[in-house]
Amino acid sequence: MAGTAEFTPKIVAFCCYFCAYSAADLAGSMRLQYPSTVRVIEVPCSGKVDPLMLLEAFLAGADGVYVAGCMEGDCHFLRGNFRAKKRVLATKRLLDEIGFGGDRLEMFNLSGSMGPRFAEIAHEMTERIKKLGPSPLRRAGVSSGALTAAGQPGKEGEQA
Amino acid sequence: MIVAERKPMADIKDMLAGRKNVLIVGCSECVTVCQAGGEKEVAVMAAALRLMRETDGDPIAVETETVTRQCDPEYLEPLQKKVAACDCILSMGCGVGVQFLAEKFTATWVVPALNTRFAGGTVEAGVWEERCGLCGECVLHLTGGICPVIRCSKSLLNGPCGGSQGGKCEVGKGEIKCAWQLIYDRLKGLGRLDLLLQPMPPKDWSRAKDGGPRRTAREDAQL
Numbered sequence: 447m448a449g450t451a452e453f454t455p456k457i458v459a460f461c462c463y464f465c466a467y468s469a470a471d472l473a474g475s476m477r478l479q480y481p482s483t484v485r486v487i488e489v490p491c492s493g494k495v496d497p498l499m500l501l502e503a504f505l506a507g508a509d510g511v512y513v514a515g516c517m518e519g520d521c522h523f524l525r526g527n528f529r530a531k532k533r534v535l536a537t538k539r540l541l542d543e544i545g546f547g548g549d550r551l552e553m554f555n556l557s558g559s560m561g562p563r564f565a566e567i568a569h570e571m572t573e574r575i576k577k578l579g580p581s582p583l584r585r586a587g588v589s590s591g592a593l594t595a596a597g598q599p600g601k602e603g604e605q606a
Numbered sequence: 607m608i609v610a611e612r613k614p615m616a617d618i619k620d621m622l623a624g625r626k627n628v629l630i631v632g633c634s635e636c637v638t639v640c641q642a643g644g645e646k647e648v649a650v651m652a653a654a655l656r657l658m659r660e661t662d663g664d665p666i667a668v669e670t671e672t673v674t675r676q677c678d679p680e681y682l683e684p685l686q687k688k689v690a691a692c693d694c695i696l697s698m699g700c701g702v703g704v705q706f707l708a709e710k711f712t713a714t715w716v717v718p719a720l721n722t723r724f725a726g727g728t729v730e731a732g733v734w735e736e737r738c739g740l741c742g743e744c745v746l747h748l749t750g751g752i753c754p755v756i757r758c759s760k761s762l763l764n765g766p767c768g769g770s771q772g773g774k775c776e777v778g779k780g781e782i783k784c785a786w787q788l789i790y791d792r793l794k795g796l797g798r799l800d801l802l803l804q805p806m807p808p809k810d811w812s813r814a815k816d817g818g819p820r821r822t823a824r825e826d827a828q829l
Contacts, residue, residue: 496646501650501654501657544661582660582661583660
């Protein structure tokens, strides 16, 4: 198990198809560097994300999770990002309540044209999780290992 | 419906201290509608419990099941196998559900995950309000369908009192509407202010919770 010194976080990013997912694409086209710690999961709208999805990501071994939705007022489905914001906030409170730490979860807003911001968020979140250290589940060695070393969701023990 | 809300996780943690194998039982009736103990909330609770205990270095095995109604013994029967395999049941039903589970599975420790609040309804998405005081002697036909027993802070049967100002009750921070103002407005609109001329006699509170646990039996419904 990796100690804090050589700790490489595993971060799951739920990205809205209409903004963050396109921004990730743009970041790639622009040849922007961002940490390979981030595993992107495309969702049709950030409003698709519910607390269970976020908790399951942590249970699967994620050290950090974030939801990236459209700029406020620009949601393709009008209010999906506001719903996501409320759900993320409620889940942060729940994570604090259970002693896991709500700081491991965050919500970001960006548009499809903000490739550089996407890369910046990936850096920002990676730095935050590095400071927080490995998830308590990984520290305890109890993670199911659903997130593989290669960083993609897969079967337990699956390698790159 | 019965409206309930989740207990603080710290309380649930204390109740499950030392338990290694918990069965979370949800209910598909009232607590599903008030988003406290339905299938979705059961799944979130299961994930939160596992995260909490694994964070504490004391993992817990969690099994889940959501039954049609916890307040009906026939729906609890299929739980036998899962109950036999657990050392504790965490009920996400109302207080009735918890008790029916405890009565059914006498050898298993049953604890509540919810605080049962009141009999009410949904006034807007995510907001539930009390509407019935379960007094056992309904007077809604005299008050235009607005319950003075539970919606008046003093449960006055012949109101309003001097604490009614601008249609609001003196109790709270102005968020409670005066029930008797509502009753007056509604009866006026319906042209039935005459109903207010007849004073209401004191209620028979023995029909409410003060008379001990209540029971209703209907011979024609019995087998």
